[in-house]
Amino acid sequence: MASSVTTQLTISSANATSDSLSIVVNKTLGTKEPTIGIARISVAATKIALVDTTAADVTYIYAKNTDNTNTAVFSDGAGNATIDLGPGEFAFIPVKATKGLQAEASSSAVVLEYALFTKS
Numbered sequence: 028m029a030s031s032v033t034t035q036l037t038i039s040s041a042n043a044t045s046d047s048l049s050i051v052v053n054k055t056l057g058t059k060e061p062t063i064g065i066a067r068i069s070v071a072a073t074k075i076a077l078v079d080t081t082a083a084d085v086t087y088i089y090a091k092n093t094d095n096t097n098t099a100v101f102s103d104g105a106g107n108a109t110i111d112l113g114p115g116e117f118a119f120i121p122v123k124a125t126k127g128l129q130a131e132a133s134s135s136a137v138v139l140e141y142a143l144f145t146k147s
Contacts, residue, residue, distance in 0.1 A: 029057065029147070030057070030058050030059065030062075030147075031055050031056060031057050031058055032055070032056045032058050032087065032144050033053065033054070033055045033056075034053070034054050034055075034056060034119060035051070035052070035053045036050070036051070036052045036119075037050070037051050038050040038051075056087060056144070056146065057146065057147040058087070058144040058145060058146065058147055059084075059145050059146075059147040060145065061143070061145055062142075062143060062144050062145060063141070063142055063143040064142055065140065065141075065142050066140070066141060067093070067138055067139065067140050067141075068138070068139050068141065069136050069137075069138050070099060070130045070131060070132050070136060070137050070138070070139055071131070071132055071136040072131055072132050072133075072134065072135075072136075073131060074102065074106070074129040074130070074131045075129060075130055075131070076104075076127060076128070076129050077090075077101075077128045077129065077130050077141065077143070078122045078127050078128040078143065079104075079127055080104035080125055080126065080127035081125070082122070082124055082125065082127070082145075083124055083125070084124050084145050084146050084147075085121050085122065085123060085124055085145075085146035086121075086122045086124075086128075086143055086144070086145055086146070087119065087120070087121050087122075087143070087144040087145075087146060088118075088119070088120050088122060088128060088141060088142070088143050088144075089117070089118075089119050089140075089141060089142045090112065090117065090118055090120070090130070090139055090140070090141045091112075091115075091116070091117035091118075091139065091140040091141070092112040092113065092114060092116055092137055092138075092139060093115070093137070093138045093139070093140055094114050094115075094132075094135075094137035094138060095114050095115070096114055096135070097114065097132055097133055097134050097135050097136075097137050098111050098112065098113050098114070098132070098133040098134075098137070099111070099112040099130055099131070099132060099133070099137045099139055100112075100130070100131050100132070100133055101120075101128055101129065101130050102128070102129045102130075102131070103126050103127060103128065103129070104125075104126050104127025104128070104129065105127075106129070111133070121146070
């Protein structure tokens, strides 16, 4: 049985640019096992793997930093920091096969809400 995830990104603003901004993008993504539905994990200042470097396919990850104060830092499998998620921020990231994704807190522990989907 084929499975899919439908994504939607909406960006709008009346004053961020010289013109009114309105972007809406939709995409249905084919997925397969393994997947992890909505889950939460406490992340401290020590890196933890969210997507393993042995993943043979692209892995889509939804991540939200639920902390009110601290930042979650994401790195590739080699430890190169590439993404900061501030308090309350979220992202939907397609992680390249075999590259991995790690998370750590910038200072005090944060709770990440996340879900993983393997691209079919």
